[in-house]
Amino acid sequence: MFIYLDIVPEFSCACCGSCCRNEWLVTVDEAGYGRNREFFARTGRAGEFAAAFRPLTGRRGAGEYAAIAKGPGGGCWFLRDDNLCLLHREAGHEHLDGVCRLFPRYPMRTARGVEVTLSFSCPEVLRLVEERTAPLAVVRAAEAPTQIGEEGFTAEVFPRQQPLYGVLGYYFELEQHFIDIMQCRGLPVAGRLVLLAATAAELGGLPPSLAIGREIDGVIRGNYARLDAAEAGGAKWDGPADVLAEHFFVNMIFKKVFYLHGLAGAARLLRALGRRIAAADVGGEAGRRERVKAAVMAAEFEYCHNREALLRLARAE
Ligand code: SF4
Ligand code: SF4
Numbered sequence: 001m002f003i004y005l006d007i008v009p010e011f012s013c014a015c016c017g018s019c020c021r022n023e024w025l026v027t028v029d030e031a032g033y034g035r036n037r038e039f040f041a042r043t044g045r046a047g048e049f050a051a052a053f054r055p056l057t058g059r060r061g062a063g064e065y066a067a068i069a070k071g072p073g074g075g076c077w078f079l080r081d082d083n084l085c086l087l088h089r090e091a092g093h094e095h096l097d098g099v100c101r102l103f104p105r106y107p108m109r110t111a112r113g114v115e116v117t118l119s120f121s122c123p124e125v126l127r128l129v130e131e132r133t134a135p136l137a138v139v140r141a142a143e144a145p146t147q148i149g150e151e152g153f154t155a156e157v158f159p160r161q162q163p164l165y166g167v168l169g170y171y172f173e174l175e176q177h178f179i180d181i182m183q184c185r186g187l188p189v190a191g192r193l194v195l196l197a198a199t200a201a202e203l204g205g206l207p208p209s210l211a212i213g214r215e216i217d218g219v220i221r222g223n224y225a226r227l228d229a230a231e232a233g234g235a236k237w238d239g240p241a242d243v244l245a246e247h248f249f250v251n252m253i254f255k256k257v258f259y260l261h262g263l264a265g266a267a268r269l270l271r272a273l274g275r276r277i278a279a280a281d282v283g284g285e286a287g288r289r290e291r292v293k294a295a296v297m298a299a300e301f302e303y304c305h306n307r308e309a310l311l312r313l314a315r316a317e
Contacts, residue, residue, distance in 0.1 A: 001113030006137045009145040014124045017083030021075040024305045030065040032097040052077040098152035107148045110157040120300040129247045135183045136250050165208040171259050178253045185237045186230030189245045193274040200267035241292040248296045272314035273299045
């Protein structure tokens with residue numbers, strides 16, 4: 001089973017080269033390092049291999065064996081002037097390492113199957129969502145929405161591995177509820193984040209027990225009554241910048257932040273990101289959307305590439 005946000009099949013890379021020009025380190029695993037060493041030796045360019053692939057020393061993340069050096073312009077060594085990838089052209093798509101093959105796709109392995117969304121740090125993904133007023137929808141299908149291999153999953157989510165009778169054992173029911181809160185346009189975006197945080201706190205305070213399922217249902221039912229009342233009062237969102245913020249937070253929830261960082265940790269994280277986005281959401285309508293867009297991209301970039309520091313900051317705020 002494949003579960004994905006409905007923007008995933010709509011995405012097509014515009015070859016802007018922005019992801020290959022970012023300041024993050026593009027890393028390869030040990031197998032990728034060996035594959036490239038062999039490829040460059042075969043094509044008589046062992047010297048270029050040694051210059052382009054630098055084994056990492058010191059603290060390394062899982063699957064990080066070497067990094068691809070930067071070229072003279074600061075982009076990836078293999079990024080050509082026309083924004084295409086030399087390695088891709090010469091060796092093919094399958095030769096690339098996981099991050100280069102997948103970005104901006106964000107595949108996760110979960111108890112429901114393979115789940116996929118997109119990273120909002122890609123300008124083409126933002127172009128897809130910034131004009132869209134309809135809420136993002138979760139799709140379930142037997143077919144994969146995009147090419148995904150059997151490796152490179154960014155998260156593993158198996159709620160049955162959670163402590164017995166704990167709240168996160170019901171994670172998937174909670175995820176849908178959190179998305180529903182975030183898409184309640186009867187509340188302003190800031191109000192939805194407040195309700196999310198209050199719900200996370202209430203759920204987090206439930207002691208493990210045989211009755212936990214019933215207790216969770218009670219919290220969720222109470223919230224739906226609130227959401228219905230808010231919707232009945234009319235829309236409180238204010239233009240494209242608000243919708244973009246909504247899509248960003250829905251995407252974060254779908255990325256399983258509440259499972260990965262715990263209810264309280266994720267609520268803190270989303271509130272901290274909400275404050276940054278709100279700080280950018282000022283001034284006239286014309287500049288507003290651009291500023292919110294830049295804040296969303298920066299937030300996503302930080303979540304993907306500097307997560308520990310971001311979580312520390314959110315804890316301290
Ligand atoms: S940033 Fe997005 S659109 Fe641009 S090259 Fe990378 S994947 Fe393609
Ligand atoms: S190897 Fe190719 S796809 Fe990967 S970052 Fe470099 S230029 Fe981009």
